[in-house]
Amino acid sequence: MEINELINHAKEASKLSYSPYSKFAVGALVTTKDGKYFYGANIENAAYPSGICAERCALYHAYMHGYKKDDLDSLIIIADSDSLPYPCGACRQVISELFPLDGKVFVANFKGDYLQTNIKELLPYIFSSSNLE
Ligand code: THU
Secondary structure (H helix, E strand, O other): OOHHHHHHHHHHHHOOOEOOOOOOOEEEEEEEOOOOEEEEEOEOOOOHHHOEOHHHHHHHHHHOOOOOHHHEEEEEEEEOOOOOOOOOHHHHHHHHHHOOOOOEEEEEEOOOOEEEEOHHHHOOOOOOHHHHO
């Protein structure tokens, strides 16, 4: 899927955000190598830490349809902001385990600014299962 299509889908996903506390709607999209895609959005809660970010929501959504790390192609995160919505630390950790290390990660805003990166850049010196041995 090319970037404009990714952005359009991620914008649609952001409409599903439940963010009455921050009023900061975030959308995410995970695409798979076999051409499927899964939406995610941030879902908040009055007990603030119980909320979840859009990109984790999208990744868990893909997993709930049977997809695994190596089946995934790209991840895009979008918000209607001037800056780009870089994933928080907790999301970077989850991405590092559930998404390919060199998989395409895009961060974008509604104005059309975007950046392509990957989790190796976003989270160097990753803590993973190998560190538990
Ligand atoms: N948020 C995301 O969903 N993804 C990000 O990459 C950054 C932050 C959400 C969490 C919370 O619902 C709101 O944005 C404000 O932090």
